[in-house]
Amino acid sequence: MCEEQNKIVxxxxxxHIIPHKGDxxxxxxxxxxxxxCKLHHDSTIQRQEKQNIVVGCDESGFPLNPDHHWNK
Structure with missing residues (x-):
């Protein structure tokens, strides 16, 4: 099961929830x-780590990223 997506795959x-960066x-x-799952790790998670952003939305549909223009 992909724990991040709550999907059965x-x-x-x-x-690594907290990137280890060699530690x-x-x-x-x-x-x-x-x-x-590999697809989720290689896409969403890698994008979040490389761009230092939070991808996704809360249960109300608002972006999780505090810097998103909808949150301003």
Whole structure:
């Protein structure tokens, strides 16, 4: 199951909730692991990390990114 998307698909990638950036203790910390599908990891999660943005919306449909123009 892809934990991030709450979808029942094969989760073949371990995402680090807090990017480890080479920190071995953070890399191997199981509480920092999240099972996700490869598609989600290689698209949404990588985009969020590289652009330092939050992608998605809350249950009301408002963007999670505080810098989004709808939140201003």
């Amino acid at each position: 094969v989760a073949t990638v371990v995402n 071995q203790s953070l890399f191997w910390d199981k509480s920092n692991w999240q099972a996700v």
